[in-house]
Structure formats: structure tokens, C-alpha cells
Amino acid sequence: MTEAAAWQKTLHGRDLGWLGREFHFFEEIGSTNVFVRERAGELAHGAVVLADHQTAGRGRLNRAWLAPAGSSLLVSIFVRPDWPAERAGWLTMIAGLAAQKGIAAATGLDVQLKWPNDVVRQRPDGTLAKLGGILSEGHFEGERLAWGTAGIGLNVNIGRDDLPEAAQPPTSLLLETGRPQSREILLGELLAAFKDWYERCAAGDSPQPEWGAQLLTIGRPVTVREQRGEGTAWSGFAEGVDDQGRLLVRDEGGLLHPLSAGDVTLRAA
Ligand code: BT5
Numbered sequence: 001m002t003e004a005a006a007w008q009k010t011l012h013g014r015d016l017g018w019l020g021r022e023f024h025f026f027e028e029i030g031s032t033n034v035f036v037r038e039r040a041g042e043l044a045h046g047a048v049v050l051a052d053h054q055t056a057g058r059g060r061l062n063r064a065w066l067a068p069a070g071s072s073l074l075v076s077i078f079v080r081p082d083w084p085a086e087r088a089g090w091l092t093m094i095a096g097l098a099a100q101k102g103i104a105a106a107t108g109l110d111v112q113l114k115w116p117n118d119v120v121r122q123r124p125d126g127t128l129a130k131l132g133g134i135l136s137e138g139h140f141e142g143e144r145l146a147w148g149t150a151g152i153g154l155n156v157n158i159g160r161d162d163l164p165e166a167a168q169p170p171t172s173l174l175l176e177t178g179r180p181q182s183r184e185i186l187l188g189e190l191l192a193a194f195k196d197w198y199e200r201c202a203a204g205d206s207p208q209p210e211w212g213a214q215l216l217t218i219g220r221p222v223t224v225r226e227q228r229g230e231g232t233a234w235s236g237f238a239e240g241v242d243d244q245g246r247l248l249v250r251d252e253g254g255l256l257h258p259l260s261a262g263d264v265t266l267r268a269a
Contacts, residue, residue: 003025003027003052004025006184007023007025007050007184007187008023008025010184010185010187010188011023011048011187011188011191013188014188014191014192016191016192016195017046017195018045018046018195019046019048019077019191019194019195019198020046020047020048020191021044021046021047022043022044022046022047022048023047023048023049023050024047024048024049024050025050025051025052026049026050026051026052027051027052027053028051028052028053028054028055028069029051029053029054029055030054030055030056031054031056031057031058031065031151032049032050032051032054032074032075032076032151033058033076033135033137033149033151034056034058035049035076036049036076036078036137036149036151037137037149040078040139040147040149043078043147044078045078045079045080046077046078046079047077047078048075048076048077048078048191049075049076049077049078050073050074050075050187051074051075052069052070052074053067053068053069053070053074054067054074057074057153058135058151059133059135060117060135060261060262061227061262065133065135065153066164066165066166067153067155067158067164068158068162070157071155071156071157071158071162071172072153072154072155072156072157072158072183073132073152073153073154073156073183073186073187073190074152074153075151075152075153075187075190076149076150076151076152077095077149077150077152077191077194078147078148078149079091079147079148079149079150079198080146080147081145081147081148081202082144082145082146083144083145083201083202084143084144084145085140085143085144085145086243086244087145087201087243087244088136088138088140088145088148088244089136089243089244089245089246090201090206090207090208090245091136091138091148091149091150092116092117092134092136092150092245092261093197093207093208093210093211093245094150094194094197094198094201094207095134095136095150095152095194096113096117096119096134096211096214097113097193097197097207097210097211097214098152098190098191098193098194098197099111099119099132099134099152099154099190100112100113100119100214101189101190101193102186102187102189102190102191102192102193102194103119103131103154103173103186103189103190105189105192105193106181106182106185106186106188106189106190107173107177107181107186108177109121109173109176109177111131111176112128112214112215112216113211113214113215113216114128114215114216114217115215115217115218115238115241115247115261115266116245116247116261117133117134117135117136117261118130118132118133118134118168119131119132119133119134119154120168120216121171121176122216127169128168128169128216129168129169129170129171129176130166130168130169130170130171131154131155131170131171131172131173131176132152132153132154132155133152133153134150134151134152134153135151135153136148136149136150136151137149137151150194152190154173154186154190155170155171155172155173156172156173156174156181156183156186157172157173157174157180157181157183158170158172158174158175159172159174159175160175173186206243208241208242208243208245211241211245212240212241215241217238217247217266218238218239218240218241219238219239220237220238221235221236221237221238222235222236222237222238222249222266222267223235223266223267224236224249224257224259224264224265224266225264225265225266226264227262227264227265234251234252235251235252236249236250236251236252236257237249237250238266239256242258244258244260245261246258246259246260247259247264247266
């Protein structure tokens with residue numbers, strides 16, 4: 001069986017309905033998110049785009065996502081929500097919860113989320129290692145989210161010597177569980193969880209309470225660096241997230257600031 005056929009069998013062996021009915025697999029592509037953006041006009045709601053290798057994988061703020069060929073889950077899920085624009089952040093929440101639930105179901109491993117878009121493993125000494133990341137993009141028509149893509153990259157079978165250079169120490173499911181993991185099973189579980197959450201959200205149920213409860217960032221002191229202006233840094237306390245996915249940080253003077261992912265970088269204080 002070709003690799004594309006094996007992936008397709010995984011998808012169609014499950015009852016995913018609208019999700020993955022349209023399916024694209026690439027042995028090599030620039031970026032699955034860019035593919036989706038360029039073809040948004042033609043793609044069906046629920047299209048799934050998967051790659052074995054990306055030559056120009058993307059993170060936020062034009063950062064690179066690096067992964068050796070065949071080592072990772074690199075997937076973009078395309079949806080046409082037609083939700084109010086303020087709900088655009090729900091896609092990142094759904095993708096994060098789906099990654100977390102998918103990993104738990106496929107491997108038994110407990111992973112955590114870090115605001116705004118990281119999938120992490122907390123080490124016994126409290127340090128965080130990055131296992132994956134989410135890159136959501138959306139297109140608005142008027143006040144509506146016309147389409148969106150949830151790009152998810154998870155490090156699956158990457159050995160210690162092949163992990164990329166990264167700002168935060170990276171890790172993989174192989175390293176965390178001590179054995180190679182099936183990317184097909186992981187994809188199936190992740191999509192099943194994505195479908196569940198997406199359908200709840202489409203019915204108007206916000207993912208924010210569950211997502212907020214999974215975020216390690218909440219309840220901790222943080223240092224906030226603003227991207228705009230002079231990039232000044234200040235210290236505060238992360239109290240929660242709002243329904244748009246903004247982090248609510250109280251500064252030392254007692255004022256509460258809603259922070260958008262694109263506007264700040266954070267580190268544990
Ligand atoms: C992310 O951005 O974490 C979002 C990554 C999304 C990747 C998926 S793969 C499928 C889809 N198609 C795409 O082109 N992208 C999506 P950000 O928070 O900006 O983190 C990027 C930073 O993570 C980089 O600057 C590196 O420091 C680090 N990094 C890069 N590759 C990594 C890896 N494999 N594991 C851990 N850290 C990595």
C-alpha cells in the first residue's frame with residue numbers, strides 16, 4: 001500500500017463524516033497551511049491536508065516549523081465556520097484540545113497546553129518542553145469568519161539528535177513515551193476529537209472553559225513583552241482567558257490587560 005493510501009485508510013476507517021471527506025496527502029510540500037490558503041476558494045468544509053515533509057513549514061510571526069521527513073504529524077484542517085468574527089480564536093482552542101485528547105487516546109501520554117498555541121510536556125522539575133504547535137489562520141467576510149484553517153504540527157518519532165534548534169526545548173512523543181508511535185492512529189484520534197469539539201462549537205458551545213482549564217499559563221506570574229511600540233517588558237499575573245482566547249494579565253498596579261497572541265510574547269516570570 002502506498003503511504004497516501006495508508007493514511008486514507010486510517011481516515012475512512014473511522015466515522016468522521018464531513019471531516020476528511022476531502023483529503024490531500026503530500027510526500028513533500030512547502031507548507032500545508034499555505035496550500036490551504038492558496039486553495040481556500042475550492043476546498044470543501046472539513047478538508048484535511050497532510051504532509052510527510054514541509055520545506056517551508058510555518059509558525060506564528062513568520063517563524064519556521066522544522067521537522068525531519070516522515071517524523072511528524074503535519075496537518076491542516078480547513079473549515080467554513082461562518083461564525084461571528086469574535087469566535088475566530090475558537091479554532092486554536094479546538095485544535096489544542098484535539099491535539100491533547102488525540103495524544104492521550106493514541107499514546108496514553110498526558111500533555112498540557114501553553115498559551116497561546118503550544119502543546120507541551122511539563123517535566124518533573126517544572127520546565128516545559130515543546131511537543132507541538134498550532135497555527136490557525138482565518139479569512140473574514142464582513143463580521144463573519146468565512147473560512148479558517150487549523151494547522152497542527154506534532155513531533156512524533158523524532159530522536160534526540162534530530163530535534164530542531166528551537167527557542168523552547170523541543171521534545172517528541174518518541175522521547176516522552178520511550179517508543180515509536182503510530183502517526184496514523186494519532187491522526188485518527190486527533191481528528192475524532194477535533195470533530196467532536198467543532199460540532200459542539202458550531203452548536204454555540206464555547207470551548208473556552210475547557211481550554212482555559214488546560215492552559216498551564218493560567219495562575220502563574222508572567223513577563224509580557226509587547227511587539228509593538230518599544231517592545232517594553234512588564235511583569236504580571238495570568239488570571240485567565242476570555243472567550244476570544246485573549247490572555248488576561250493583571251499588572252503590578254492592579255489593572256487587567258486582555259492580550260492577543262499576535263501582540264505579545266510571554267515567558268514564565
Ligand atoms: C507554532 O508556532 O508553534 C505553530 C507551528 C505550526 C506548525 C504546523 S505544521 C502543519 C501546518 N503547516 C504549517 O506550515 N504550519 C502548521 P510558534 O509558536 O511561532 O513556534 C515556532 C517556534 O517553535 C520556532 O521559532 C522554533 O523556535 C520552534 N520550533 C520549530 N520547529 C519545532 C519543532 N519541530 N518542535 C518544537 N519547536 C519547534
